[in-house]
Amino acid sequence: MAYNSADIAAFKNVWVFCEQRQGSMMPTTFELISEGRKLADELGVELHGILLGDDVDGIAKELGGYGADKVIVCNSPLLKHYTTDGYTKVICDMVMEYKPEVMLFGASNIGRDLAPRCAARLHTGLCADCTHLDVDLNGYIEFLRTGSSVDVDNTKFETKLFDVNSNLKMTRPAFGGHLMATIVCPRFRPAMATVRPGVMQRRAFDEAGANAVELIHPDFELSEADIHTEVVDIVKAGKKLVDLIGADFIVSVGRGIAKDVDGGIKIAEELAEELGGVVGSSRAVVDAGWLSADHQVGQTGKTVHPKVYVALGISGAIQHKAGMQDSECIIAVNKNDAAPIFEIADYGIVGDLFKVGPLLLESIREAKKEA
Numbered sequence: 001m002a003y004n005s006a007d008i009a010a011f012k013n014v015w016v017f018c019e020q021r022q023g024s025m026m027p028t029t030f031e032l033i034s035e036g037r038k039l040a041d042e043l044g045v046e047l048h049g050i051l052l053g054d055d056v057d058g059i060a061k062e063l064g065g066y067g068a069d070k071v072i073v074c075n076s077p078l079l080k081h082y083t084t085d086g087y088t089k090v091i092c093d094m095v096m097e098y099k100p101e102v103m104l105f106g107a108s109n110i111g112r113d114l115a116p117r118c119a120a121r122l123h124t125g126l127c128a129d130c131t132h133l134d135v136d137l138n139g140y141i142e143f144l145r146t147g148s149s150v151d152v153d154n155t156k157f158e159t160k161l162f163d164v165n166s167n168l169k170m171t172r173p174a175f176g177g178h179l180m181a182t183i184v185c186p187r188f189r190p191a192m193a194t195v196r197p198g199v200m201q202r203r204a205f206d207e208a209g210a211n212a213v214e215l216i217h218p219d220f221e222l223s224e225a226d227i228h229t230e231v232v233d234i235v236k237a238g239k240k241l242v243d244l245i246g247a248d249f250i251v252s253v254g255r256g257i258a259k260d261v262d263g264g265i266k267i268a269e270e271l272a273e274e275l276g277g278v279v280g281s282s283r284a285v286v287d288a289g290w291l292s293a294d295h296q297v298g299q300t301g302k303t304v305h306p307k308v309y310v311a312l313g314i315s316g317a318i319q320h321k322a323g324m325q326d327s328e329c330i331i332a333v334n335k336n337d338a339a340p341i342f343e344i345a346d347y348g349i350v351g352d353l354f355k356v357g358p359l360l361l362e363s364i365r366e367a368k369k370e371a
C-alpha cells in the first residue's frame with residue numbers, strides 16, 4: 001500500500017536522527033536520545049536511533065547507554081560525509097518503511113538542513129528549534145504551571161488537539177522570544193521536531209543498556225546519481241570555537257564593558273581561566289564585533305546550563321535569559337540595581353564590573369590557596 005502520512009494508526013515508535021561527523025557522535029545526539037526515551041515511555045513504545053555513515057557500527061552501541069532500544073544503522077561510502085540529497089533519500093525511505101510516529105533532529109547546521117527537507121518530502125509537519133517536548137498531557141500542564149504565566153487551573157485544554165496521550169506537544173520561543181508557543185501536528189505522522197543543542201538533559205550512561213541495544217541493518221538503495229553535490233574536502237575552522245555547551249563555568253560579558261572593551265574581556269578571561277571555564281557574551285557584544293559569534297549565549301546563540309554562570313555588565317534581556325536561566329548558580333554584576341538579570345541571579349552584586357571583577361578574581365585565588 002502506498003505510504004500515507006495521514007494514516008496515523010499505522011505509525012509507531014520514537015526515532016532520533018543520530019548525527020555523526022567524521023565517525024564521532026555529536027553530543028546533541030545523546031541529549032536527544034535521553035529526551036526520546038522520556039517520550040517513548042510516555043507513548044509506551046520503543047525508542048530507535050537512526051544512524052547514517054560509513055562503517056559506523058562502532059559508535060552505535062553507545063546510544064543504548066542513553067536509552068535507545070534499537071539503532072537502525074545505514075552504512076555506505078556514499079553516506080560517509082553529509083549530503084542533503086543522500087541523507088534525505090535514505091531517511092525518507094526508512095521512515096516510509098518503518099513508520100515512526102515521532103522523529104527528533106538536533107537543530108545543528110545539518111539537522112536544520114535535513115529535517116525540513118524530510119518533512120516536506122514525507123508530507124508532515126516540523127516544529128523547529130523546540131526547547132520543551134511532552135506527550136503526556138498532565139506532564140505538559142505541570143510544565144505550564146511551573147514554567148509559564150498560564151493560569152492552568154482555569155484553562156480548558158482542547159483535548160482534540162492536545163489529545164491526551166498521543167500528540168507530541170512541541171514548545172518553542174516565538175515572537176522574538178517574548179512568547180512560548182506550543183505546536184501539535186495532529187493530522188500527519190511522523191510529528192517532527194528539531195531541538196537546540198544543550199537544551200535537553202543527557203541521562204546518566206547505563207552500561208547494561210549499551211550492551212542490550214539491538215542494531216538493525218536494513219537494505220536500502222542509494223547511488224551516486226541520487227546525490228547532486230560532491231564533498232571535495234572538509235576544512236575545519238581555523239580558530240578553535242568556544243565550547244560553551246560543554247562548559248561547567250562560564251563568565252559572560254555584556255555591553256557594560258563598553259568603556260574599556262579590552263579591559264573588560266581581559267577580566268572575563270582571567271576569571272574564566274581561574275575557574276577552569278570559558279568566556280561567553282551577550283548578543284550586544286557580538287553585534288559590536290568585540291567577540292565572535294560562537295561566544296553568544298541566548299535565544300539566537302547557545303543554550304547553556306553550567307554549574308556557575310557569571311554575568312558581567314549584562315542587563316538580562318529575555319532573549320539572553322532564554323539561553324542561561326537553567327544554570328545551576330548565576331552570579332550577576334551590574335551597576336544598575338533594577339537590571340532584570342538580578343531577578344534570576346542567585347548572587348547579585350550591584351557595582352562597577354571593572355572594580356568588582358578584579359575583587360572576585362582575587363577572592364577566588366585566595367580561596368584556592370586556602371583549599
Ligand code: FAD
Binds near residue numbers: 312
Ligand atoms: P544592555 O542591555 O545594553 O545592558 C548592558 C548592562 O550593563 C546594563 O544593565 C548596564 O546597567 C550594565 N553596565 C553598564 N556599565 C557597567 C559597568 N561598568 N559595570 C557593571 N554593569 C554595567 N541577546 C542575547 O544576549 N542573546 C541572544 O541570543 C539574543 N537574541 C535575540 C534575538 C532577537 C530576535 C532579538 C530581538 C534580540 C536578541 N538579543 C539577544 C538581544 C537582547 O534583546 C538584548 O539587546 C541584549 O541581550 C542586550 O545585551 P546586554 O545586556 O549586553 O546590553
